[in-house]
């Protein structure tokens with residue numbers, strides 16, 4: 001990673017998080033470039049990180065080792081097809097686009113080494129988690145480069161089947177939104193129970209933070225931590241029983257199933 005040169009195609013939220021993580025990890029600004037059609041986006045990322053920016057994708061990738069595709073899934077086909085004539089065979093392509101398969105990218109780009117990833121938005125705070133999948137053309141050194149890139153913004157976990165990325169998308173890619181939904185619902189319920197909104201929000205947020213810290217640092221699992229809060233015939237038991245009587249686990253399973261299904265469906269709709 002010390003000398004790796006990286007170009008970001010698309011300089012939006014996720015790219016900016018990754019660039020910030022890499023800079024914090026000690027990568028020189030001169031090792032990083034980004035291209036984006038938005039003049040404001042280019043100016044922002046250049047000002048924040050001191051990197052060189054481009055309006056032309058082909059210009060941005062000249063001479064780099066790693067090309068990170070950080071555009072919306074709907075833009076991937078056009079972006080890849082336009083890059084194809086400018087690619088060097090040894091350049092690693094890392095995609096963070098949801099629901100775009102390596103087969104589609106190889107179809108658009110040619111037989112390029114590809115690492116497909118699914119990060120999540122806590123990457124903004126370097127608290128993210130990503131799933132990574134590498135095609136057979138990816139060398140051990142390139143696997144290392146991809147892992148270093150994603151681990152600059154959190155934890156990076158390798159997968160041995162590409163299909164597992166649909167599940168990763170369902171669990172952690174979209175996952176922050178589920179926790180935000182629970183935060184919204186608990187805050188609203190607290191308010192309905194008579195608390196000022198601001199108090200309900202603070203109680204909810206600090207509880208979420210405290211519970212996440214406990215779950216991460218504890219040597220027992222979440223089920224045991226839950227049991228420890230749940231006094232027999234007490235208040236937690238009343239709430240948990242109500243959740244479960246209303247099908248909480250089935251609801252979560254169904255929601256994550258819908259996200260994974262949508263990820264696979266996007267691959268069908270946006271591939272080829």
Ligand SMILES: NC(=O)C1=CN([C@@H]2O[C@H](COP(=O)(O)OP(=O)(O)OC[C@H]3O[C@@H](n4cnc5c(N)ncnc54)[C@H](O)[C@@H]3O)[C@@H](O)[C@H]2O)C=CC1
Pocket residue numbers: 009010011012013014015035036037038041057070071072073075079096097098118119120121173
């Ligand atoms: N937001 C999220 O929670 C997550 C997003 N992703 C994936 O990350 C990718 C980027 O998402 P965000 O950063 O949230 O989106 P964003 O909209 O903030 O960034 C996309 C950028 O691509 C630029 N762009 C559009 N067309 C382009 C082109 N032809 N060439 C170069 N740049 C172009 C846009 O101007 C924009 O700045 C998406 O594919 C998404 O599926 C992955 C994990 C989580």
Ligand SMILES: O=C(O)[C@@H]1CCC=N1
Pocket residue numbers: 098169173174
């Ligand atoms: O909602 C989406 O499609 C993207 C992928 C994971 C998070 N956001």
